[in-house]
Amino acid sequence: MKYNKDVTSSRRKNRKTHLTASSHARRLIMTAPLSKDLKGKHDCMTLPIRKDDEVQIIRGSHKGAEGKVVAVRRKSWVIHIDRVTRDKVNGATVHIGVHPSNVVITSIKMDKDRRNMLERRAKGWRAHKERKEASKESA
Numbered sequence: 183m184k185y186n187k188d189v190t191s192s193r194r195k196n197r198k199t200h201l202t203a204s205s206h207a208r209r210l211i212m213t214a215p216l217s218k219d220l221k222g223k224h225d226c227m228t229l230p231i232r233k234d235d236e237v238q239i240i241r242g243s244h245k246g247a248e249g250k251v252v253a254v255r256r257k258s259w260v261i262h263i264d265r266v267t268r269d270k271v272n273g274a275t276v277h278i279g280v281h282p283s284n285v286v287i288t289s290i291k292m293d294k295d296r297r298n299m300l301e302r303r304a305k306g307w308r309a310h311k312e313r314k315e316a317s318k319e320s321a
Contacts, residue, residue, distance in 0.1 A: 208256040214282040220290065225304035229290065231261055231282045236289035239266070239280060248288065252277060261285070 184191050203211060213228040214237065221227060231237070231254055238248045249264035260279030267275045290296065 205256050208259070212254065212256065212259065212261075212282045214285050214287050216290075217286050217288045220287065224290075224300050225307045226300055227307075229287060229296075229299075231285075231287070232291060232296075234291040235287050237261075237263060237285040238288050239263070239284060240286050241284040242280065244278065244280065255279065 190196065200211070209230050212231055214231045214235075215221075215228050216224065216226060217238075229235075231251060233251050233254055235251045236248070237251060239245055244266050247263070247266050249266060251261050252264050253262040255262065258279060259281060261282055262277035263280060263285075266278050266280065268278055269275055
């Protein structure tokens with residue numbers, strides 16, 4: 183069921199919007215869930231992935247592999263992880279691209295901007311929890 187008449191539900195238009203998204207929009211789309219202990223610590227579910235985050239692959243043929251994010255390729259929608267490589271025919275090793283939705287962030291590369299983002303998101307999450315509890319009590 184469609185809730186907002188101003189937003190299209192057309193498959194064709196949604197695919198076009200997704201695949202032609204600008205770089206700053208792709209950053210927000212390329213988010214990864216936090217591990218259980220980080221979720222509890224920061225009161226946040228997901229974060230945009232960035233270089234130097236430590237991740238664990240939870241889906242796909244490399245499931246269970248852990249490592250540090252070496253590169254985030256927004257144009258091709260993938261991240262490259264340390265120690266997730268394959269050998270080419272000529273002997274060179276190349277990183278295998280993994281979609282951020284297939285990993286979980288186990289350690290966050292923290293800086294001022296990221297700390298502010300986590301605080302802002304946690305504030306909204308706590309407010310949501312309070313509203314939910316208040317509605318249960320009133321019912």
